Amino acid sequence: xQPRNMSMSGVVxxxxxxxxxxxxxxxxxxxxEAARQGGGPAAVSPSSLVIDVNEADFERDVLQRSTEVPxxxxxxxxWCEPCKQLSPLLERLTVEYGGRIVLAKIDVxxxxxxxxxxxxxxxxxxFAVVAGQALPLFQGAAPEAQIRGTLDQLIQVxxxxxxxxxxxxxxxxxxAAPVAQTPPPGPYDALLEAAVQALDAGDLGGxxxxxxxxxxxxxxxxxxxxxxxxxELLQRVQNLDPQAVRRDAAEKPxxxxxxxxxxxxxxxxxxxxxAFGRLVDAVARSxxxxxxAARVRLLELFEIVxxxxxxxxxxxxxxxxxxx
Numbered sequence: 095x096q097p098r099n100m101s102m103s104g105v106v107x108x109x110x111x112x113x114x115x116x117x118x119x120x121x122x123x124x125x126x127e128a129a130r131q132g133g134g135p136a137a138v139s140p141s142s143l144v145i146d147v148n149e150a151d152f153e154r155d156v157l158q159r160s161t162e163v164p165x166x167x168x169x170x171x172x173w174c175e176p177c178k179q180l181s182p183l184l185e186r187l188t189v190e191y192g193g194r195i196v197l198a199k200i201d202v203x204x205x206x207x208x209x210x211x212x213x214x215x216x217x218x219x220x221f222a223v224v225a226g227q228a229l230p231l232f233q234g235a236a237p238e239a240q241i242r243g244t245l246d247q248l249i250q251v252x253x254x255x256x257x258x259x260x261x262x263x264x265x266x267x268x269x270a271a272p273v274a275q276t277p278p279p280g281p282y283d284a285l286l287e288a289a290v291q292a293l294d295a296g297d298l299g300g301x302x303x304x305x306x307x308x309x310x311x312x313x314x315x316x317x318x319x320x321x322x323x324x325x326e327l328l329q330r331v332q333n334l335d336p337q338a339v340r341r342d343a344a345e346k347p348x349x350x351x352x353x354x355x356x357x358x359x360x361x362x363x364x365x366x367x368x369a370f371g372r373l374v375d376a377v378a379r380s381x382x383x384x385x386x387a388a389r390v391r392l393l394e395l396f397e398i399v400x401x402x403x404x405x406x407x408x409x410x411x412x413x414x415x416x417x418x
Contacts, residue, residue, distance in 0.1 A: 137264035140189045147198040149205050156198050160223040163260045164252040166231070166245070168199045169209060169219040176235040177218045183238060184220070187245065193263040194249050222248050225256040232386075238313075243393035251414045282308045282315065289321055298329040323398040331358050343372070350376050350384040354391050361395055369395055370409035378416040389413070 147155050147167075156165050168184050170177035181199065188197040202209045202217055212221055212228065220231045231244050252258040289304035305322035308315050336359055342349065343356035353376040360369035373395070376388035392413060396406045 137262035140263055140265060143188050144185050144197045147200050149207050156223050157226055159196060161225055163258055164195050164248050165223045166195050166197050167221040169202050169214050169217050171202050171217055174217050180218045180235045194260040224252045240390050247414050286317060298325055301325040323394060327358060331362050350380050350388050366399060366405050374412045
């Protein structure tokens with residue numbers, strides 16, 4: 095299931111959409127009034143960012159709330175093994191994003207009507223509702239990096255197109271989950287140095303493994319993430335025939351794998367905008383697994399170049415346009 099434009103019309107009753115629009119207007123009015131009085135909306139606890147939703151409270155907890163913050167919907171069931179892997183990850187990321195999204199968990203066994211209204215064919219299935227509009231995000235368990243990329247794009251679209259900047263969160267609010275006190279990971283100087291030495295020696299496999307060793311213990315290590323992305327990129331292109339790859343990409347514009355290989359070469363050659371533009375075009379022209387492959391590779395290249403790079407920011411906007 096790939097992201098595509100999908101209005102709430104035909105998915106949820108049009109009256110509910112109207113209610114959501116009215117709720118948005120009321121919320122904007124309330125924020126303006128609070129600003130005039132020198133106050134603001136009350137902050138919520140991190141635990142309240144994840145909610146169980148049923149058919150009776152869907153309009154209030156999803157549609158109306160989507161006028162303030164993007165609501166991610168996790169369709170799940172107790173008997174679904176992949177759901178048991180995906181749901182905790184979504185819950186953790188929701189808290190981590192600190193009010194930029196809310197997670198609504200819907201048990202399909204108890205809410206068959208919602209499942210049918212959204213056209214869910216299998217679970218886990220993840221949708222989003224933004225300002226009363228539903229968007230299918232992905233189906234099945236997915237890698238954390240891919241999920242983060244999808245959520246980043248959702249947040250960007252919600253802010254740029256609908257002006258939704260999320261809700262305030264107070265980690266010390268009543269009901270907040272206790273923060274586990276864990277010792278800081280590391281140090282990893284020796285492992286990171288070994289990875290650099292492997293890169294210098296042309297041992298790309300050794301460098302990849304060294305970076306993975308760091309990330310297995312410290313998944314958030316920025317230096318290891320960047321190094322792994324670079325090492326894997328070099329590993330992918332080391333045995334490619336550049337002329338053959340570029341010929342295939344030129345002769346087969348609809349061949350997503352050919353475009354992915356050419357984009358890798360573009361980036362290694364320093365042609366950053368070309369790499370990004372090629373993959374954005376591939377996402378726009380493709381569907382299904384091909385579209386996912388092109389989007390995931392583009393997100394990986396974003397990580398290598400750096401999220402703050404102006405070229406990445408421009409390409410993310412272009413990607414959001416073709417996705418949403």
